[in-house]
Amino acid sequence: MTTRLLEIENLTVRLAAGQAARPIIDGVSLHVEHGEAVGLVGESGSGKSVTCRSVLGLFPEGAEAAGGLRVDGADILTMSPTRLRDLRRRDASMIFQDPRASINPLRRIGDFVTEGLRASGVSRKGALDRAEELLESVGIRAPRAALRRYPHEFSGGMLQRVMIAGALAGGPRLLLADEPTTALDVTTQAEVVSILTRLQAERDMGMLFVTHDLELAAAICDRVYVMYAGRIVEAQSAEGLFSRPRHPYTSGLLAATPRLESDRPPHGVPGRPVSLSEAPSGCAFAARCAHARPGCTEHEPGLREIDGAQVACLRAEELIHD
Amino acid sequence: MAGFLLRRIGGIAVTLLVTSFLVFGSVHLAPGDPASFLLGGRSASPAAVAAIKEQYHLDDPFLVQYTKWIGGVVTGDFGKSATFRQDVGGLIAARLPTTLLLIGYAGVLILVGGLAFGALAALRRGVVDRAVLVGTGIATATPSFVAAIGLISLFAVRLGWFPAFGNGGGFGDRIYHLTLPAAALALTFVGLLARVTRTSMLEELGREHVEVARSRGVPGSDVVRRHVLRNALGPITTVTGTVVAGLLVATSIVETAFGLSGVGQLLVSSVTVKDFPVVQAVSLLVVLAFVTANLVVDLVHPLIDPRLSHAKGGKA
Structure with a gap:
């Protein structure tokens, strides 16, 4: 068996807040195969961004991480800083939510795109040539001239393309996309998503796509993980998730999506999302769940395999949501 | 860029003109007779006092004095120091x-x-x-x-x-x-x-x-x-x-x-x-x-x- 591109096993991240270290993600396991697009979906505060950033060894200040976290078999948590820098330059890179905040406004586009390459020892000329190709591949017109321009001369959508070009510069095998379209308007979102999926397929990269948009994740990913309060509550194929959501939270999210073809107004999930630290014992979703029973609050449900899907719900077999 | 620079230099000229007026005015607002300061408190003959007054235009109205001084400043002539008996420009x-x-x-x-x-x-x-x-x-x-x-x-x-x-x-x-x-x-x-x-x-x-x-x-x-x-x-x-x-x-x-x-x-x-x-x-x-x-x-x-x-x- 070949090693998986990304393997997260039982990852727990704790924030050191004084004496009481509180966890923000708990026992998260997920994997991404070579060339596979995997979605990670959840509400704000569910821990999806923390999970995504941890892959590059980026943890909140003072946080402690435990568990397994491997990219191509190499353990991120025990890696030397030098090796970690190499990995960030070459093997895995991230696309961030807001390109306007993520690209230094005082430096040229060319500086941004070539920064990782230059740090890897590529010559200035070579790095600029490569950057020109990359900008062309993400659909930026007159790429040579664009290299000399500054971020404020670009629109948000164009800047996110620059961000993608910068992420691809080191030729990564794993792309981490942390809500790459959230800060963009709807028409731009579609363009950026299509560029992203095209390049992911062309370059045969594995991708972890973090979003709060279940539909978007299902549309571009092969498999989708759903997170709630720092834990994975459901994982299955994108089609399966849509046709047969197993966890009440997943079906709640799907029911909350507005639909053009339906006259019925969307139903929101009642209550408000909780973070792991404020979650009660047992199933964190129980308080908002229409199907909750007394047993639900007693102990935390583990992930169980049901018809090829993994679900963390005591009543998963009974509740088939069509 | 050139336009910006010109505007700024114009602004600087105006600032200098206004402050020169304030500087000149405030020195003249200081109490006492300038002529006696210039003579350093020594008693001098009326002719010497008249010469000093003539040299520093002290009998002219304030605005005339200012105009004469600023006219000199523009050409690089800051007048003569009373204590050093030298050109101020050279002293500085x-x-x-x-x-x-x-x-x-x-x-x-x-x-x-x-x-x-x-x-x-x-x-x-x-x-x-x-x-x-x-x-x-x-x-x-x-x-x-x-x-x-x-x-x-x-x-x-x-x-x-x-x-x-x-x-x-x-x-x-x-x-x-x-x-x-x-x-x-x-x-x-x-x-x-x-x-x-x-x-x-x-x-x-x-x-x-x-x-x-x-x-x-x-x-x-x-x-x-x-x-x-x-x-x-x-x-x-x-x-x-x-x-x-x-x-x-x-x-x-x-x-x-x-x-x-x-x-x-x-x-x-x-x-x-x-x-x-x-x-x-x-x-x-x-x-x-x-x-x-x-x-x-x-x-x-x-x-x-x-x-x-x-x-x-x-x-x-």
Whole structure:
């Protein structure tokens, strides 16, 4: 068996807040195969961004991480800083939510795109040539001239393309996309998503796509993980998730999506999302769940395999949501 | 860009004109008869008083006096000093090199010290940061005459490493003589600049693009240089500009304390004897230094931040 591109096993991240270290993600396991697009979906505060950033060894200040976290078999948590820098330059890179905040406004586009390459020892000329190709591949017109321009001369959508070009510069095998379209308007979102999926397929990269948009994740990913309060509550194929959501939270999210073809107004999930630290014992979703029973609050449900899907719900077999 | 520069130079000319009026007016508002000040309190023959009054146009109406003076200033003639019996322009020109060297020396100390301590505090939170904060607090609160006395007592009197007095001859010897004065002059402003640098860098350290640069495998020192310090330069430049212009005023105390014959000391001695042509000229020089420093800061800012560019189409 070949090693998986990304393997997260039982990852727990704790924030050191004084004496009481509180966890923000708990026992998260997920994997991404070579060339596979995997979605990670959840509400704000569910821990999806923390999970995504941890892959590059980026943890909140003072946080402690435990568990397994491997990219191509190499353990991120025990890696030397030098090796970690190499990995960030070459093997895995991230696309961030807001390109306007993520690209230094005082430096040229060319500086941004070539920064990782230059740090890897590529010559200035070579790095600029490569950057020109990359900008062309993400659909930026007159790429040579664009290299000399500054971020404020670009629109948000164009800047996110620059961000993608910068992420691809080191030729990564794993792309981490942390809500790459959230800060963009709807028409731009579609363009950026299509560029992203095209390049992911062309370059045969594995991708972890973090979003709060279940539909978007299902549309571009092969498999989708759903997170709630720092834990994975459901994982299955994108089609399966849509046709047969197993966890009440997943079906709640799907029911909350507005639909053009339906006259019925969307139903929101009642209550408000909780973070792991404020979650009660047992199933964190129980308080908002229409199907909750007394047993639900007693102990935390583990992930169980049901018809090829993994679900963390005591009543998963009974509740088939069509 | 050329248009911007022309507008700014026009603005500077107007500023200088207005301040020249204020400077001239305030000197003449000072109580007492200018003629008796000019004669230094000696009793003189009516003919001598009349000659003085004639020379300084003291019998003319205020506006006429001002017009005659400013007319001379425009052509580089600042009048004659009453105590030195010399051209004011020549007096200042003879002392300017020492003062400029002192300001330059102190400026380098302020920049190096301020940036180093500020960056140190921003990057090493905890004990180092607190130590720098306490140290810069003390430095900022120490007046330069106190610093001068302290430095003289320690390095000149007790240790004997540096001279306490005089200008020195030759470049190396001058630098050697100016070391203690420059340190006394710089101390307060090193503290100020260190604090500004620290605050500005901390603000930049929290920016998303700094985290992004780290996530891309850029080495820590490059992240600090290209993304933190580089972006923190705006406030640092503004403060440095004002500080360096203000040094011209601060030299009056330090030059007096260290017995340097510079422009600052000239100002102090001229104020004491009411040698108003000199006071007027030095005051104008100070104003000129401030407006020039502001112009330089405004020209440097777009080089730091392209969003502030004055070039056509530079603003999106």
